[in-house]
Structures are given as structure tokens and as C-alpha cells.
Amino acid sequence: MPELPDLEVLKDNLTPRVIGRTARGVEVRSPAFLKTVQPSISELVGREVTGFSRRGKYFITGFSEELKLVLHLMRWGWIWHGSSSYAPTRATIFRLSLDDGHDLRLIEPGPQRLARGWVLREDDPGPLAELGLEPLSPEFTAEALREVLSGKRRQLKKILVDQKLIAGIGNAYADECLFVARLSPFRYAHTLTQEEVARLHRAIPDTLTWAISEIKKRLGEDLFEKEVRDFLWVHGRAGKPCRVCGTPIEEVLLGGQRTDYCPACQAVNQPSG
Ligand SMILES: [Zn+2]
Missing domain, CATH: 1.10.8.50 (Helicase, Ruva Protein; domain 3)
Incomplete structure (x- = not known):
């Protein structure tokens, strides 16, 4: 299960690949994945990816005009970045296609579908509201x-x-x-x-x-x-x-x-x- 250090490295390594790209399409391939209805996930299309961040074990993708996609990879999930031309596998839960011909995909192998996503306005903490102290922050005294x-x-x-x-x-x-x-x-x-x-x-x-x-x-x-x-x-x-x-x-x-x-x-x- 990815923990804070894994997600920090993921954030750093995805940044040069994806920041500044515009979303061209989204595809949810597992019915239980998305925990929010409004804003609709299709609202991500046409927006630019502005940054990645992390809170606890949640991985956050920021989009222009104050939308964010919050992901929890749970036990087996991981993020894949590669050419959109590769056909998604059965383990692909979610797919965000970018304007440079690449996809960001949430992959979850195994029979269980535990990974979850939330589309939120920037000022809505969603599931992040429940989290405790962030150990690498100045508040961790x-x-x-x-x-x-x-x-x-x-x-x-x-x-x-x-x-x-x-x-x-x-x-x-x-x-x-x-x-x-x-x-x-x-x-x-x-x-x-x-x-x-x-x-x-x-x-x-x-x-x-x-x-x-x-x-x-x-x-x-x-x-x-x-x-x-x-x-x-x-x-x-x-x-x-x-x-x-x-x-x-x-x-x-x-x-x-x-x-x-x-x-x-x-x-x-x-x-x-
Ligand atoms: Zn010892």
C-alpha cells in the first residue's frame, strides 16, 4: 500500500511529465470508483493540470479553474503514465487522457476494487477534512x-x-x-x-x-x-x-x-x- 514516502516520490516524478498538459478525456471504468457526483468528472476535460499534491495517503491532482481530483490508491492501486495508444487493461480503474498523447491511469490489479476518487472544488476538503497531523509539516511539533x-x-x-x-x-x-x-x-x-x-x-x-x-x-x-x-x-x-x-x-x-x-x-x- 503506498504510504507518504511513495506518494511524495510519485508527485515529484509525475510533475515534469504532466504539469501544464490539458485533459482531453476522462474514462471511469469501475462503477464504485467515483465518490462524488457534482462537479461531474467530465468537467475536468479542457482544464489544465496545474499541480500535484499529497495529504495523508491521498494523491491530489490540481486543475485550472479550481477543480481537483483526489485519489486514494488503497491497498493495491498505483498510477501509470504512458502513451494513450496502449489499450487499457482490466485493472485500469480510471483514465485521464492528456493533450500530448499520454494518459494518467489508476491501475488496480486483483479482484477487489478499493481505490476511490473525488472531484472537488478547490475549497472543498472532502475526505481530507478527517485527516490528522501531517508529519512533514511545520504543524508537526x-x-x-x-x-x-x-x-x-x-x-x-x-x-x-x-x-x-x-x-x-x-x-x-x-x-x-x-x-x-x-x-x-x-x-x-x-x-x-x-x-x-x-x-x-x-x-x-x-x-x-x-x-x-x-x-x-x-x-x-x-x-x-x-x-x-x-x-x-x-x-x-x-x-x-x-x-x-x-x-x-x-x-x-x-x-x-x-x-x-x-x-x-x-x-x-x-x-x-
Ligand atoms: Zn535490534
Whole structure:
């Protein structure tokens, strides 16, 4: 599932290909895809693509005259950019044809159709209204994080993936941020010391920024079809030795999600400091 770092790279790499192009056609190929009726998606036709942005795990395409298309790729979705002459596959959910003979397509392989789109006026937040703190924004202060954590009798892993609290982090990067912060995914948020909150506050943007640069190194100017994750510390590395201490990475299901962590580096009871 694409998370904040994947979408940041997608945004950067699509920008030189698509900005300034005008939409020549739209095609919705899955009945459940579009969550809005007005403005009509056909209103995108004739408008120029003015910019890409991201909020949480939503990918936003801005159009002239203050319209935007908000996409959520969900579990398996990805964005394809290429010649309009390629026939769309069965996995193509949505297609935006541009005036330079290229398409932007939302591709979702597999039997389920989970990806969603919203056409919104610029001042309408739509589903973005529900989102919590944006971890790479100036609003993500230690104080703001402390407020998110304070009094919550919930495990850290579940807090980090809750989009209403902190937006953009999913299963993989929650594990990574907690590893970098040396905090157990099972720790209850309300038990964190000031120093631990400060550690987590540094670890979240550090980890996400680092991941963006690692993905860029691997992709160059390309787009991904599958997330690039080979550099991660713990997520997807169950049974392999921790890159810091050599202890095998453990895996448990937490809230139905695969959670990977180092039982030594992220001990539940740690000496302070
Ligand atoms: Zn370790």
C-alpha cells in the first residue's frame, strides 16, 4: 500500500511529465470508483493540470479553474503514465487522457476494487477534512504529537496508523518509525516519558524523509508499480537479523496488521535514556 514516502516520490516524478498538459478525456471504468457526483468528472476535460499534491495517503491532482481530483490508491492501486495508444487493461480503474498523447491511469490489479476518487472544488476538503497531523509539516511539533498521544490507552502502532491522528503513515512506515525511535509497537501511548515522545517526534519525519531519498535513489525519474521497500529496517524482514543488533526480527499480528519489530532494540521495558 503506498504510504507518504511513495506518494511524495510519485508527485515529484509525475510533475515534469504532466504539469501544464490539458485533459482531453476522462474514462471511469469501475462503477464504485467515483465518490462524488457534482462537479461531474467530465468537467475536468479542457482544464489544465496545474499541480500535484499529497495529504495523508491521498494523491491530489490540481486543475485550472479550481477543480481537483483526489485519489486514494488503497491497498493495491498505483498510477501509470504512458502513451494513450496502449489499450487499457482490466485493472485500469480510471483514465485521464492528456493533450500530448499520454494518459494518467489508476491501475488496480486483483479482484477487489478499493481505490476511490473525488472531484472537488478547490475549497472543498472532502475526505481530507478527517485527516490528522501531517508529519512533514511545520504543524508537526513535539507539543502537537504529545497532545495526540496524551491520555490514549492505545498501543503506539495503532496510533501511528490512525489517519485521523497522524496522516500518511501506514503499516510499513509505522514499524520503521517505531524502530528508529527504539520504541516497542506494543507500548501504550499514555505511558511514554517526555524523552520518549521527543524521540518519536524526531524519528517520524527523519524516517519518512530518509525513505523518500532512498526510494528516489532506486527509482530515479521512474514511477513505481510496486512499492520500493528493500531498504527498510524491520518491516517485511521477519526472521532476518536486525541490522543494528543481529537479533531476529519478530512478527506479530496487531489489529489484523503484520507488525515487524526488533525485540532487543525495541524492548517494552527499556532503561531510560
Ligand atoms: Zn535490534
